[in-house]
Amino acid sequence: MGSVSGILCSFPWLILIFVAHTGLLGLMNLCLCASPQFGRQLPGTMVRMNVLADALKSINNAEKRGKRQVLIRPCSKVIVRFLTVMMKHGYIGEFEIIDDHRAGKIVVNLTGRLNKCGVISPRFDVQLKDLEKWQNNLLPSRQFGYIVLTTSAGIMDHEEARRKHTGGKILGFFF
Incomplete structure (x- = not known):
């Protein structure tokens, strides 16, 4: 629709043909649908569905790409705790939380x-047994990588959950 209205605005004589063919109501409908204030999403904007998956x-x-740093936004408690588990095992270096009085950055x-x-979506319930x-399905080998769970005792890796004898919901994995 947006490209048609752009063409019509570029060629005024085409408006006359369009109005003759569809009537004045068709032109008004085209103009309303093409304007951003009537619920049409602007190009280049994206709705975030899963913040952890994006991070x-x-x-x-x-x-x-071999980068040394990466900027993650927005910030959330789940992302921070997931990154803490990754940092504890040495898979990432330190991270800094930047409070910009909005959603925050890391x-x-x-x-x-x-x-x-x-990320594993949906967050399946995982019992200890x-x-x-899950370890066999997600991780490449027995002593390599971690599954991150959210439990009643907090967000932790699968080895810590086994030590604490608790199950939970699966968040994701890393190796």
């Missing part, structure tokens, strides 16, 4: 050790 995808892409220092990280199955 981990940004880290993955920056790591593949600057993550990359070490080059991370191969892949991702099923953890081995």
Whole structure:
């Protein structure tokens, strides 16, 4: 629709043909649909569906490109705790939370050790006895990589959850 209205505005004689063919109501409808204040999404804007997935995808892409740092926005408690688990195991360097009085930003220092990280959506319930199955499906080998769970005792990796003898919902993985 936007391209048609752009063409009509560029060629005024085309408006006369368009009005003759569709009537004045068709022209008004075209103009209303093409204007941004009537609920049409502006080009280049995107609605964020999963903030954690966007953050981990940004880290993955920056790591593949060989970057030393990556900026993540917006900031959330879940992202910060996920990054803390990654930092504890040495897969990323330190990170800094920047409060910009909006949604916040995080600057993550990359070490080059991370191969892949991702989100599991939907957040499946994982019992302690099923953890081995998820480990085999998600991680490349037995002693390599971690699954991140959110439990009643907080966000932790699968080994800590096994030590604390607790299950939870699966957030994602990294290796």
